[in-house]
Structure formats: structure tokens, C-alpha cells
Amino acid sequence: MAPEGVTEQRGDRPFLPMVVSYLASGGSLVLGSAAQLLTFAILARWLGVHEFSVFVAITAVANIAVHLCGLGAMECLVRRVARDRAIYPQMLGHNVILTAASGAALVLLGAVVLPFFFTLSPDPVTNVAVITLMLVTNILLVRVIVLTEQIYIAHTDFASANKVVVGFAAARTVAAALACIAFGVTSVAYWAVWQFLCHVLVALLCMRAIRGLGTPRYRIVREEIPQGLYFSIPFILRALRQNADLLVLSLVTTAEVVASYSVARRMLESSYLSVEALNRLIYPGSARATAAGLHQALQRVRRVLAAATVISLAAAVTVFVLAPVLPYLFGKDYLSLVGFVRILCWVVVPLAMWSVAVEALGASGAHAARATVMGLGSIAGAGLAVWASWYAPPMGTFLSFYAIEIAMVVASWSVLLHFVRRDRRQAALTFGAGVI
Template sequence: MASGNARGSGGRGALLPMLMSYAASGGSLIVSSAAQLLTFAILARFLGVHEFSLFVAITAISNIAVHMCGLGAMECLVRRVARDRAIYPAMLGHNIILTAASGLVLVLVGAALLPFFFTLAPDPATNVAVITLMLVTNIVLVRVIVLAEQIFLAHSDFPAANTVVVGFAVARTLAAGLACLAFGVSSLATWAVWQFACHVLVAIVCWRALRALGRPEYRLVREELPLGLYFSVPFILRAVRQNADLLVLSLTATPEIVASYSVARRMLESSYLSVEALNRLVYPGSARATIEGLQHAMPRVRKVLVAATLISIAAAIAVFVLAPILPFLFGKDYVSLVSFVRILCWVVIPLAIWSVAMEALGASGHQPTRAAVMGLGSVFGAALAAIATWYAPPAGTFVSFYVIEIAMVVAAWSALLRIVRRDRERAQEQELEAGMAHGR
């Protein structure tokens, strides 16, 4: 699993550095998750139910849009630069152009449409300005900061990438604490200004740290445009799927159930970070290991699968045990919170298993197959979650969650093994042809 080993065999001498890198990567994501949870709790208490619900709604929309921003160019940067660092200036310029162009379109569309659905300030002009500020913050600035992290990962500078993750999360927590606790901010319009200022400062620090890696070469890497789209579309559809159940549940269940379920979902996402830490650590090495074909990386992929499964089981057990602490953080009104968290916590195991297959397909450049599996899974998953939630909330919601993730395990690994089998057959044919030619 060592990132520098092209074939994935690795020696014992590489084990300790890998474990230390994973500990740092996982620790950074866990600290980041804890900071985000604290930020979530502070804002929930000080903004109030109405203002906080608006914040969650606009943030959810931004979470979908942020996957559109950049059109998947970040993955192309990590994959290409991990293989050949000489291409970094071109890939950086490629990312800047696509992020700026798509970000501008997304912000303009959102600023034109969202004021008809959300009122953050009584004055119409102020309302548009606040919504626009939130969109710039949660789409463009978030994408810029995440891009900085991905650039460090592409260069295998994991300490710097971890610093970006932790620093960003801590900065947001400090901003929320300072705004709400010290200055008494209690309106979303005022918090939008604080949030924007925080993100700008973090973005400036990140990009100053990147200057030593080289200047961008402003051009589009045209062959990566379709691959970037293939990579981003599944995440967009997945974001839609992740919000379908919550949207329908808000129409069919009490506010307490909706609130408890949304927090339980956030806890599930937090528990998955331990697996994400592993995936982000091995992705650059997997990109190098698959240069000559995905079949050459299968020993590495199997090791990652075992590690991801064990990590996800440990994460699920930890969340199950610690669930009773949550009401002390969010308040006694969340009466269903503990039971919901304990029901959902085990979903992280199938989620981890199928994510390993998807990461392997992505690292090897099989973006169309990856997009097809994740895209179709998200479309059918969104429909199933919506129907099940509509007819049997919230039990149907939980059942649909497990059905979807288990189905994704079957689909993802079937697709991966099919490509491996095809690559092996092709390699054997080429060896046979080479042998016959040599015999002549």
C-alpha cells in the first residue's frame, strides 16, 4: 500500500511510514470533523431554529453546486501530477480556468433563483447580496481551498494537505465562536459576512503556501475535459441522492425526527472520514501503480480493501458506543438522536467496501465506468430513498439506506473485476502475439 510502490508489493520497511502517514491523515480528518460538528452546534444554538434551517438549506444546495465547480478538474490534477510532476503548471492553469468559469456561472444562477425561495433579509437588494455572498463562500472559496489540499496530495506532501484540512476546519470553528460567543451574532445575514471573511483568509494562506510549487500555465488540457466531467457527474448525482431522503422526510415527519435524522447523517459522514483518510493517502500511489494496467494494482487494491473494512468496523463501533454523548452537545430536544445514530452507524461498512473499488477505477483512469456505476446508483438510490421515505418514514428511510449501499458494493466490485479480467486477457493476447512475432 505504500504510495511509492508501483506494483503494490511493498516491504516491511515501508509499513511504518505508511502507518504514520495514515495516522496523520486520519487524525487530520477526525480533528476536522470534530471542529465542523462544534461549528454546527454553535450556529444551531445561536442562530435559532428558523435562521439555522435557512443556513442548512442554502448550504445543502451549495454542497451540490460545489461538485459542479471545476468540472472534475481536481481529480485530473491529482492523477496526472502523481504520475508526472512536470505537467503540474498546465494542470494548475486548467483547474483555475474551469473553477473560475464554472464558479461564476453557478453563483450567477444561484443569485438569480434562490431569492425567490429564501428570505435572509427584509430588503430585496440586501437579500440578494447575502445569498450571493453565501454562494461565493460555499462554492467558489470552498473549491479553491479544497484544490489547495489536492495539490499537496498530488505532490505526496501529506503533512501540508493535512494542515489545510485541519486549519480550514479550525478556522471556521474559531470564526463561529468569535462571531456568536464574543460578538453575539444571531442572524444569518451577519454570519454570512463572518463566514466569507474566514474563507477568504484561509484561501489566501493556502495559495501563498503553494507558490513554491510553481506558477500556473493558463491553458485547457483538452483530453482531461471529458474525464473530469465523468468524475464530477457521479458526485453531483450522489449529492442529490444524499438529500432526497431528507427532503421527503421533511414533508412526512415531525421537525424533531427531521432534525435528529440530519444530525445522524452528519455523524455517518464523520465516521466515513477514517476510510476517506486511507483513500486519499493511497490514491496517488494507485495512480502510479495502474500505469501499465489495472490488473497490476490488484494486490494493492486487496490490501486497501482489508484495511478499509477493518477501519470502517472500528468506526461504526466507536460511533455506536459514543452516541449517548450527542444530546449533551445538541440539546435534549433531539429525543430520537441516539437511536437514529445507532441505526445508521453500520452503513459505513458497505460504504467503505464499495468506495475502494471506485477509488481504484478513478486512479486507473476508468472514469466512464466509475461515472456509470456511481451515477446510476445515485439515480436509482435517490428514487428508492424518496419512495421508501414517503411510504414508511423513518423506518423506510433506514431500510433504503442499507439496500442502496449493499447494492453499490455488488455493482462497484463487479465493474472493477470485469475491467481487470478484460485487461488481463488483453495483456495475454499481446504477449502471445509478441511471442509469435519473435518466433518468426
């Protein structure tokens, strides 16, 4: 009898349903991204430059902290529930405990530290209260909502996961429109209350929606804590890396260069959504396929690589062609925008290629190796970006971007193939021992 997982290569879903699921998944991410841009546009216009810049700064801190909230427990929920749905109550309880504990610690730390750097109200007590409210909203409540999406993905209910993504984005846009346009909110302090109420409403709806899937069994799954940390730390380091070049450019170049580069980076992130949609769709199946070893899923991973490469090339070409339209959207003051976007848009191709490898490592549970590749890549990338941006801005920044992404392709696929060879050898030894 063939070992578990060996039939995965012939057991993939039919091509047409997979395409339909991908289009739905990609469409939900694109709609979510578009709604987020509209939300930011409303806030930027009504809050004004100073208030909006403070809002973005605090949100950026929260975006880094949110990767620590839960200590990576969501990934193990997707991976293990995709293989065995009976374990869902335990994994849900594991997530609730870690999210509540780590989220409370992060909010408390931020409430103590951030008021020394940001002033949202002249009254110190009000300032601390508003910052705390923003941290609760953007760390704890966001984590609850994203957890709902991941729960549906673990159950391969992609339609419901897509509804969560689109619904959450639409709710934030409606809240911004009501607060700013209808009620004339012009300060972060007042917007924080609207944002909090919006997130509470969405979180309550999400909790109600998943009630039918089972109630949590509150216990810590100890063996998954290191795996979760291995999963989350690379994202934290990557978030830090993504801000290193912007910080240096702000010190050594003009505001226009920094602004145009920031928009180009956002366009790159948006173009990557097409690949992220594919990885999001593939991950549960890859978790099942790799249960008997990575070597059993190598053909599947190669097919995903081919699809991701084609999709990323199409996204890069689209952004390159549409780049001249951007000044009409962002304004004529962005003199370098078109050139920056056209230089940076092709980075999505190597980014897509190495993301396939690290997603396969994650699906197989090889989080130590995955964290090592992504962590070292982020640290090296941050150092290279800082040096290159300081030495030869902004062209050095672009060259460093391509250098580190190409190096990540080589490193991630080398590690993946090493694990494939290791699992193949172990399977051969096990089979040999069984025959004897």
C-alpha cells in the same frame, strides 16, 4: 523487462510509515470535522432557529454546486501529477480556468434564482448581495482552498495537506467565535461578511503556500474534460440522493424523527471519515500502480479493501457503543436518536467496501465506468429511498439505505473485476505480439 507498474506490489511504502501517514491524515479529517461541528454549534446558538435554518439551506445548495465548480478538474490533477510531476503547471492552469469559469456561472445562476426562495434582508438589493457573497464564499473560495489540499496530495505531501484541512476548519471556528461571541452577530446577513473575510484570508494563505511548487500554464487539457465530468457528476447525484429521504420524512413524519434521523446521518458521515482518510492516502499511489493496467494493482486494492473493512467495522462498533451519550450532547428532545444511530451505524461497512472499488477505478482513469456505477446507484438509491420513506417511515428508510449500499458493493466490484480481466487480456496480447 517487466512493464511499468508491475513492481508496484513490492514497492509500497513500509508498513510503519504508512500507518503514521494514515493516522495523520485521519486525525486531520477528524479534527476538521470536530471544528466544523463546533462552528455549527456556535452559529446555531447565536443565529437562532430561523436564521440558522436559512443559513443551512443556502449552504446545502452551495455544497451541491461546489461539486460542479471546476468540472472535476481536481481529480485529474491528482491522478496525472502523481504519475508525472512535470505536468503540474498545465494541470494547475487547467484547474484555474475551469474553476473560475464554472464558478462564476454557478454564482451568477444562484444569485438570480435563490433570492426568490430565501430572504436574508427586507431590501431586495441587499438580499441579492448577501446571497451572492455567500455563494462566492461557499463555492469559489472553498474550491480554491480544497484545490490547495489536492495539490499537496498530488505531490504526496500529506503533512501540508493535513495542515490545510485543520487550518481551514480552525479558521472557520475562530471566525464564528469572534463574530457571534465577541461581536454579537445574530443574523446571516452579518455572518456572511465574516465568513467571506475568513475564506478570503485562508485562500490567500493557500495561494501563497503553493507558489513554490510552480506557476500555472494556462491551457485547457481537452481530453480531461470528459473525465472530470464523469468524476464530478456522481457526487452531485449522490448529494441529491442524500437529501431525498430527509425531504420525504419531513412530509410524512414528526419533526423529532426528522431531527434524530438527520443527526444519525451526520454521525454516519463522521464515522466514514476514517475510511476517507485511507482512500485519500492511497489514491496517488494507486494512480501510479494502475498506469500499466488495473490488473497490476489488484493485490494492492485487495489489501486496501481488507484495511477499509476493518477500519469501518471499528468505527461502527465505536459509534454503537457511544450512542447513549448523544442525548447529553444534543438534548433530551431527541427521543429516537440512540436507536436511529445504532441502526444506521453499520451502513459504514458496505459504504467503505464499495468506495475502495470506485476509488481504484478513478485512480486508473476509468471515470466513465466509475460515473456509471455511482450515478445509477444514486438515482436508484434516491428512488428507493423516496418510495420506502413514504411507504413505511422511518424503518423503510433504513432498509432502503442498506439495500442500496449492499447493491453498490456488488455493482462496483463487478465492474472493477471486469476491468481487471480486460487489462490482463490486453497485456497478454501485447506481450504475445512482442514475442512474435
